[in-house]
Amino acid sequence: MRRFRVLVVSICLAGPAFAGDLTVSVRDAAGLPVRDAVVTVTPAAGIPRGPIRFPWALRMTQQDIQFQPYVLIAPVGGTVAFPNLDRVRHQVYSFSRGARFELQLYGRDESRTHTFTSAGVAALGCNIHDQMLAYIKVVDTPWAMKTDPAGNAVLSDIPAGSATLRVWHPRLAGRGNEIARTVTVSAAAARQSVSGDFRAAVR
Numbered sequence: 001m002r003r004f005r006v007l008v009v010s011i012c013l014a015g016p017a018f019a020g021d022l023t024v025s026v027r028d029a030a031g032l033p034v035r036d037a038v039v040t041v042t043p044a045a046g047i048p049r050g051p052i053r054f055p056w057a058l059r060m061t062q063q064d065i066q067f068q069p070y071v072l073i074a075p076v077g078g079t080v081a082f083p084n085l086d087r088v089r090h091q092v093y094s095f096s097r098g099a100r101f102e103l104q105l106y107g108r109d110e111s112r113t114h115t116f117t118s119a120g121v122a123a124l125g126c127n128i129h130d131q132m133l134a135y136i137k138v139v140d141t142p143w144a145m146k147t148d149p150a151g152n153a154v155l156s157d158i159p160a161g162s163a164t165l166r167v168w169h170p171r172l173a174g175r176g177n178e179i180a181r182t183v184t185v186s187a188a189a190a191r192q193s194v195s196g197d198f199r200a201a202v203r
Contacts (some may be wrong), residue, residue, distance in 0.1 A: 018160040018187040026151045026167055027195045033151025034198055036071040037169040041143040041155055043185070044162040051077060052142045059083065060124065060134060062090045067124055067134030071170070076119055076140045083111040091127040096120065099138065102127075121168070121177075135170050158185045165192060173197040 026037045052075035061068045063085040074080050082103055084090050092112070093102040099122035103112040116122070119140040126132040137144075145153040163185050168178045179196055 019157040020160055020185045020187050021154060021156045021189045022158055022165075022183070022185060023189070023191045024147070024153045024155070024165065024167070025191065025193045026147050026153070026169075027193065028198045029195065031195070033147070033149065034169060035147050035149045035151060036069075037147040037151075037153070037167050037172070038071060038073055038137045038139070039145050039147065039153040039155065040139050040141050040166045040168075041158050041183075041185070042141045042164045042166070043143075043159045044164070045159055047141055051075070052140070054142075054144070057081075060092075060136065062086055062092070062126070062132070065129050066132055070134050071146060072134070072136045073144050073146060074116055074136050074138050075142075076116065076138055078138070079113050079115040080136060081111055081113050084108055089128065090132075092124060093127060094122040094124055094136075096122045099136075121170075123170070137168055160185050160187055165194075167194045167196070169198060171198045171200050173200040 024039045026034045028034055058074050058078050058080045060072055060080055060082050082092050084106055087108050089105050089107045091105045098118055098120040101114050106112060116138045119138050122136040124134045143155045143158050145155050147153045163183055164180060165183045166178055166180045170177055179194055
């Protein structure tokens with residue numbers, strides 16, 4: 001009985017592990033929704049140990065002489081596949097600082113991979129087709145999501161407490177194409193609105 005009482009007291013002192021959902025709405029200077037903005041949340045208490053996994057495929061397809069998707073979120077340590085579904089050959093590269101790599105020329109129904117070892121941005125191009133452009137945002141937090149066509153991103157089960165909210169987009173003006181702010185996450189669902197100048201030139 002005594003051991004049981006000690007266990008009950010310990011649970012009460014520890015308290016419940018509250019978590020909340022956060023909806024982030026991203027708008028441009030005119031108030032219009034911005035899609036493909038990467039929203040991340042990093043709790044002040046830290047990130048859980050272990051590999052970060054997302055529910056979407058780590059896949060950057062080459063089809064119709066373009067990359068799909070335009071923006072892909074990948075975790076640090078994640079390996080991204082680059083399948084070629086076109087009838088022509090492609091040579092994918094990134095000269096971005098901290099994310100430099102090149103996949104030598106390969107053809108239809110072939111695929112290559114690359115593993116990203118540090119957080120940052122890889123701006124992708126093709127040495128054969130200059131019009132091809134896409135981005136891989138490599139993140140070190142499991143709370144990451146892209147905004148939908150309505151400019152909204154929903155991040156779920158964030159630990160309650162202080163956290164850093166970041167919004168990144170290739171056209172967002174400012175250092176690192178990013179806006180950061182401190183937010184407080186509670187057990188109740190919350191909403192944040194972020195606006196900025198998205199007229200900056202790509203690359």
